[in-house]
């Protein structure tokens with residue numbers, strides 16, 4: 001019983017930050033994202049009666065922690081499938097881990113789809129999204145295709161993501177500027193619990209539904225300027241929450257700020273490009289595809305930028321027939 005899945009990471013235009021239920025990972029608000037074609041996790045899971053313990057190989061390294069988020073997720077699948085067999089899990093990312101490029105989104109989406117198939121369970125896209133959410137909130141958005149909405153919901157059964165549009169709906173790209181490979185001090189999974197300590201979090205909560213609605217309207221109208229202004233303001237608000245949490249969370253590095261200043265300048269020069277960031281220093285630059293080359297050329301001139309990764313909107317998580325072991 002072996003299966004392999006490949007999953008995209010995703011970039012949220014409207015972010016998930018803060019949870020109304022920590023253990024179920026029910027978010028304080030709904031969110032909107034796009035799957036990314038070039039940030040991928042591939043995961044093979046095998047359940048076998050001959051295995052005596054769960055074994056995890058992450059980016060070529062055997063995990064030494066006997067209990068971790070990955071094995072916790074495998075336990076959920078075992079419980080649902082009503083099986084006892086131990087599992088071998090091998091997982092690989094084609095991009096840096098732990099720097100804010102949302103590797104937990106692609107990681108738990110791939111793990112969910114591979115483990116469910118390997119266990120013999122047959123789940124719908126909605127059920128897969130719910131299960132992925134229990135591993136990592138943002139992973140529920142990497143299950144469906146293209147442009148995706150995660151509805152917050154009040155219960156586990158009502159908190160899941162679904163596709164708003166297929167990947168070819170809108171020809172926009174995400175040029176990621178890597179400014180450092182430094183790992184963040186506080187991972188998102190811990191940061192969420194600090195959100196409500198910011199004095200501005202109540203204000204944020206009150207307008208999140210409106211932001212989700214606006215984002216969906218601008219997507220429907222393909223109004224790139226309004227869409228860009230909204231996603232950039234949302235990223236800055238997220239970082240305002242980080243900076244004012246107790247203890248504070250400071251993810252921006254000098255290189256991140258340098259790119260942010262340049263993006264504003266490029267816009268003044270007539271280039272339609274807006275930035276967004278997650279829990280980390282690397283910056284996502286969103287622009288129409290016809291400006292991709294121009295934006296890549298410009299961003300590569302910025303001193304602090306080490307590398308760029310260009311992404312187009314992508315399909316969600318799927319099974320593949322080539323296994324990692």
Ligand code: DP6
Pocket residue numbers: 011012014015016017025031102104105135136137138139188189190192278279
């Ligand atoms: C800033 O999904 O990584 O990227 O549920 O604890 O795994 P866990 O958190 P995670 O948080 C993502 C936070 C974010 C915003 C977003 O992707 O919506």
